[in-house]
Amino acid sequence: MALMLRPATTADVPHLQRWDREPHVIAATTDDPEADVAFEDAVWAEEVSCDDPASAYFIAELDGRPIGAMQVIDPALERTHYWGEDCPPNLRAMDIWIGEADCLGKGHGTVMMTIAINRAFAQPAVEAILIDPLNSSTDAHRFYQRLGFRPIGRRLFDDDDDCLVHRLDRADWRFGEADA
Ligand SMILES: CC(C)(COP(=O)(O)OP(=O)(O)OC[C@H]1O[C@@H](n2cnc3c(N)ncnc32)[C@H](O)[C@@H]1OP(=O)(O)O)[C@@H](O)C(=O)NCCC(=O)NCCS
Numbered sequence: 260m261a262l263m264l265r266p267a268t269t270a271d272v273p274h275l276q277r278w279d280r281e282p283h284v285i286a287a288t289t290d291d292p293e294a295d296v297a298f299e300d301a302v303w304a305e306e307v308s309c310d311d312p313a314s315a316y317f318i319a320e321l322d323g324r325p326i327g328a329m330q331v332i333d334p335a336l337e338r339t340h341y342w343g344e345d346c347p348p349n350l351r352a353m354d355i356w357i358g359e360a361d362c363l364g365k366g367h368g369t370v371m372m373t374i375a376i377n378r379a380f381a382q383p384a385v386e387a388i389l390i391d392p393l394n395s396s397t398d399a400h401r402f403y404q405r406l407g408f409r410p411i412g413r414r415l416f417d418d419d420d421d422c423l424v425h426r427l428d429r430a431d432w433r434f435g436e437a438d439a
Pocket residue numbers: 283284287327355356357358362363364365366367368369370391392393396397398399400401402
């Protein structure tokens with residue numbers, strides 16, 4: 260099966276909106292048991308067409324079927340300053356979610372991350388990659404740590420998201436062979 264990671268377009272908005280309602284995606288974005296939507300502030304048509312050069316959304320396609328998404332940002336420059344006003348340069352921060360439940364746990368996330376990390380470190384200035392899974396998402400921690408990410412500390416984002424930030428330094432990455 261061939262997996263590709265391509266830029267998201269407005270044609271992907273229906274997929275992104277549907278994936279926001281998937282329980283496994285909601286569980287990855289909030290500890291609130293009452294939540295019924297993930298990324299509740301996201302207006303996807305605006306997100307995917309945003310002209311911020313420091314932020315990009317990608318869609319993973321498996322044999323032409325959209326199965327999930329990633330966001331890759333430069334956290335020092337990204338317009339919302341999600342990672343804080345004092346975030347150092349030469350980093351990337353990533354988000355990943357597989358929306359199609361029948362595609363979980365089959366290695367696709369590992370391929371998506373490998374492609375995105377290879378692309379990020381292909382830029383010589385990039386020193387490390389940050390990820391902010393919820394502290395409660397122990398499955399996701401195992402997934403990231405298997406790729407070489409290391410936990411660097413708890414941090415609250417958006418006032419109430421209790422996250423365990425992970426970091427992958429360039430020296431800890433062995434370029435994978437998943438890129439198409
Ligand atoms: C996390 C995620 C991208 C991993 O991709 P994947 O294709 O399912 O995972 P892979 O098959 O490549 O690797 C398997 C590992 O992923 C993790 N994983 C599997 N299903 C998962 C799920 N529903 N949620 C979180 N992590 C999961 C586990 O660590 C698993 O390892 P294990 O066999 O030791 O349990 C994917 O499961 C997902 O999108 N989950 C929901 C959203 C999410 O958790 N995003 C990350 C939030 S920071």
